[in-house]
Amino acid sequence: MKRPLKAVTVFCREYTIIPILLVIFAVFSIYSESFFSVTNMLNILQQSSIYGTMALGMTFLIISGYFDLSAGVVMGLSANLVIILQRSGFSIGLSIVTTLVVSFFLGSINGILVTKARISPFIVTLAMMITGRGLTYFLCGGDQIDSPYERFMDYANGKIWGISFLSITFIVLLTVSAIVMKYSKHGRDTFAVGGNADAAFNAGINVDRVKTINFIICSLSAGVGGVMTASRMNAATPFLGYPDGAIMIITCVVLGGTGLQGGYGSVLRTLGGTIAYFMFRNGLNMMNVTTAYYYILTGAILIAIVTLDKLQGKKRKKVLQEE
């Protein structure tokens, strides 16, 4: 490989989140001895898995130029739904399938309202968030509810070679998403629609269908996240994912460098962003940082990373123009 150092620098400029991740990793490893261990890294992976999965779906949607404010609530609704169904006598498998079908359905409502009724996605997903919140409360009766099946917990908490099934699911879904995004027609169309919807339409792409599919992917991944959460706790609480679940998911995506305006991004970036967020949270725990500092630092890091990436974007554009 010619000039490997140059290749690495270009890679780091493109994926700003990776050097940031390394810096965070290095700093915490120095300041906290418990941080620097294989089990801790696996813990971070485990902790990232739920939001990471939901961020995958959100990545698709953001690249196509939209975002979904209801994702957090769909997660909470799904968690409560899967538990309620189990309590009503559904088997574990059937409860999961039904819940995923419901989240699929909710995503398609979002998609249809945005594309066919031409209502702003902010309003649509906000309304879905509020309605979903009400439905969640209705389902669980304002109470926390737990699963009648002890075994349901084993999915999220069970491990193989030290890696939890939750993490494995996340990695599998990550790989699938990466393949779909890069090599499938839908993936290419998503980028096209996000970059310039009119041009995409003129090129013969069914823009409405692409958008709707992405809304469905987003809600579906939120549904998966809800099932994962319910399995992790073997219970569901009324407040899951509300009010800032969606914001957290979007944060993980944006931290990675996928822009909110759409048209570019990747699931690899989202992986980076999610891991960075949870590594940061874990590290702050290890260093016994108080809650106030935690929020301030998280906000500062978010601003720093996004600004850096913006600056990289300008440099990238300049380089492209020079070629």
Add this chain to the structure above:
Amino acid sequence: MKKIIAVVLTLLLIAVCFTGCKGADEPKPPPTDSSTPSPNATDGKRDIPLIGMSHLGVGTNNYTTIYTDTLYKMMEEEFKGQVEFYLVDSQGDAEKQLSDIDDLIEMKCDVVILWPVSATAVIPGVRALYEAGIPIINTNSGIDVSAQKMLTAFSGPSDYNQGYQAGEAMIEALGGKGKVVELSGLAGYDTAIQRTAGFTDAIKGTEIEIIASEPADWSTEKAQTIMETFITKYGKEIKGVYCADDGISAGVLNALDAAGMNDGSIAITSPTLFASGYDAIAEGKQYASVLQSPIEDAKLALQLAVKVAKGESIEFDNRIPTFVVTKNNYKDFERPSW
């Protein structure tokens, strides 16, 4: 050039933040909201035991804040140099609490104080601690009975007793009959469930009837809204109000004020005394409350944790004493600082 400056500045920002956090804990007396970690202790073996705490939510209300301040104060005054103390804050999120517990296990705590967000959702975390061999002191709010055998001890108020005491006060206030409305705590939270149970058991066999009950989530604002609805719906039928704590009774009093019904003819009792309740009792607007001190709650939990860390044995059930405060005896008690 600009880009390089930006990168350097960002890294500096990150580094400064960290040194800022760590620097606050160096030789000079630490500020009250920070402890004294020594992350570079010799190769993983600690000279002094590490007590970890998974906290329900430091900023939830006055009670939790004072509880936490008491812990840090005690660490500073009594246990400095004997034990280390790390607190992780779940911020009210049941799922984050499980992650936090994983982190505490990772830090190889010798004892963990657990204040659960949810009685059932925390069970996988309890199990993880149990399997890691870390003793658990369950503080303030109980976990589900099915998992209690994994605990080393429980410490805190007896919410059931306090509810019962508030119930007895209500019987006294209403002469044994009348319609009351209830504003309970956070749905599904053990403390709230116990307080309701205590009250309901106390009024069994009397002619007092609960005509409506709504969870007010420990929030004054929410309680005010709920009470306004109750007033609209039931009006003069309401003879008494049972509030799950004085944060809620403060909202109820506001609502009664606004409706012009705040003349003390409606009996309000609550199982947890706050400063607002103390004042209301003194003015005759609230009938009774029960003193449950977050300071005692925190002290007991930390003392037990230190004992366990030092290898001493303790009882399983440790309760702090609670006292009924009414217009007749409020002068005997200091006005609470929370």
